[in-house]
Amino acid sequence: MPSKEKVYSRHMQNKGAVKRISEWSSILSDILSPEGKPEALADTVVLDLSYANFTGLIASSLFAEGGAEVIKIEPPEGDPARLMTPYGKTVKGTGIPYIMESRNKHNICLDIHDETDRDRLRALAQKADVLIETFEPGLLDELGIGYRQLKEINPSLVYVAITPYGQYTEHAKKLASIPWSDITSQAESGMAALVGALPDDPEPYNWPTRAGFHAGGYASAVSAVCSALMALFFKRRTGRGQMVDVATADSFSSCVGFPPTIGDIWKKPRPRYGTLDYGLCPYGFFKCKDGYAAIACFRDQDFRAALRILGLWKIEEEWKTLLDRITDDVEKAKTLNREIEQAIASMTFDEIFKKFQAFSIKVARSKWRGGGLPVTTRMLRPREVMEVDHWKARNTFFKVDDHYYGIFQVPVTGKMSKTPLRIKRISARIGEDTEQVFKKYGIK
């Protein structure tokens, strides 16, 4: 272990530990480079038929990063998702989110409304392990290329369908024609209702608010891939395929689980809480001299530590225990929040950070467990995140240098010691790989 590293634990000091940590660190030294390493899903073929649906595109991207051969199939005029891009900005006609999720994919064209192309799709589906589609429920079934028909020609196929309400229930049938969007996924699954300013703030700031990224899209995509991989594992053991059905209107509620349980037990929906937290106070980002700093106090000892460091010990008596700081009374929480805000306003982030770090390290190395572990971090904007040494050291941003699309960066994760996720290429030209894929699979 390099001696200059800051350690927040007393357990890492003893001799045996130091030896083990250095052995473990040497295993890690090799983890960041994918070079020459095998890929987890190298034997897996995935067909991605997603249409105007980022959940599907993200799902197949994750498969491709894991090493699957992903064949993205779109109509000759292109997937409309290509044009879902901030302010309409494109790189050579392709939207930026689409490029970002075109990792390691092969792009081919097939027109599902043409019988010859449907036969080609059937031929590919016979060879595929996974198929992802996002059309209106029943559309592919009607065209003779849905789960019901494809499982006859490939009983081990894992067929993943992604739509707002899924493939069964009367509700799904009634609303079958409603397409996917990220904002409706967030709104219907309970996320938007919880984001936004406090009820007495002015409109529209106190309205339900969206997360500023495709939070619904990603949550659904990851659960789709997770289940598809379980289905793939089951297939390896039994030879049996199956259907995986994702309803994106469940994206947030099925991910975090809070809304159904709280709704049923409390019988009252939570109001929007602004920058306060439902569970803890203080717990959030506070404006300091040169940015926003996190102050988060889980336990009483963390709170006491923060008060000492911020020079607020005089208010300790009033807010002593977690029960005093329960956030059901918004006015009370606001009062405590204001105290913290005022204390922090005159400090720079570095001042806060240094004080918190010195305190935490001292406490964490001590045998006495009552000292608290105040920890802070700065709120960063995307441009700042890309400049952080830690992420640079981890190769979190992969630099694409493509002769057609130019130079840009994409985030990547999945550090697995033997089969790391990786980006081999990013290319998204319509139909660029049709010929090569047809040839490989003997399709005329």
Next chain:
Amino acid sequence: MNNDYFSYMAEVFDRSQVDKKSEALKGIRVLDLSHMIFGPKAADVLAEHGAEVIKVEVPYQGDYWRSATYWGKYWKHSNPMWHFINHSKYFVGIDVKYPRGKELILKLAEQSDIVIENFASGTVEAWGIGYTQTRAVNPNIIYASLSTFGQTGPSRFFPGWDLLAQGTSGVISVTGYPDTEHFFKIPDFFGDFYPGFFAAMLVMMALNYRERTGEGQYLDISQAEILMRSLFQFTYTSATGDDLERTGNQDPTVSPSGIFKTADGGFVALAVGTDEQFGSLCKVMKRNDLATDSRFAEALERLKPAHAEELHRIVAEWIDSLKIADIRKIRETCRFALSEVEDDVSISRDEWRKERGSVVEFNDPMYRKLTMAGSAAMMSETPGRIKWLTRPLGYHNRYIFKTLLGLSESEIRQLEKEYVVGYWDYRVGQRPPVYYNIEKDEIFNYGGESDAE
């Protein structure tokens, strides 16, 4: 659509058959050394699909999330928000502080396929139950270390959790309205749960690889990095040189889009992703003139800030003239994304989610009825399922120690005396509900009072 499509699918996903179907991960054993949300959720996803997940906690202390509370409320002497993170698991109390405790944990790891932990980086190695020691007794183990910043890099030992991950990854800075000082986090520990699913997904990649090659591996899973993987802002900035400011309620990738208020005070979300969808919106608004307006006819034109603003204004006015009942009617025929904004109560009561199984009223022998989230994705042949809610700390000690570790009743009692293994403290969240007679519980008292042999 073929007329029988939905009835065919209702059969494929028949909820009444769930318990009779296979489980995808049957026979897979997971040692869950994690605590709070991020790690436990990853293990929970595997438990839901049939893996035998053994959760190890420190006796008389337990996972801190057991006793956590929202607004000081509890449910049957437990934290209701603990059950859906820790259902269908086996709960044992072993103290790693004692050499004998460490030995028991490694013995369980030896018989496991997967280990999941989320202590501050390096801690499990320091304790002697990390990857290096586990690999020595079980070379093909899949060992997943979950943390905020990851196991490598200059900030690797920096502690963290949901809030810090959301702040340091850029998630908070992109959420809210432009030109305000309010930056919102995504509530309900999204920065723990979503990366928890992502971690389960990576474990499943490793498990598929092991099934094919026999080889295990080490997984370094960083929750902040997973959140970063989900932002298109980085690519946007590096490709265009511009920053994307917060956009409030509008999704800048589709136009029109937003959350709007109806005449009767309801909130609805609307988004138009394609030209075809735009045609449908114009028709429903009775504004066919817009469909041929050069500012709006094509997606890339609609998305330009001035055009998007204008469309947003038109849609806002239109929705302001409607009532929620009108929106419901429109939803039956429209071909663009339109929905109500749902909240905790409406989600817990939606009939369709119950029929679907994404909201489940589970009946547990210890806690009785609890409404909770079901599977996030439905599987036709191997549906996920909840088998039991959470259990008190150390509830499965006898069951696991006797069946997996071959310990006798007297050996277990000796370990109890030495505090190597143990149970709950009389604290909310750790103990059984007061009405429950634990002395008569057959699993808790597994194997009886005396040594069988």
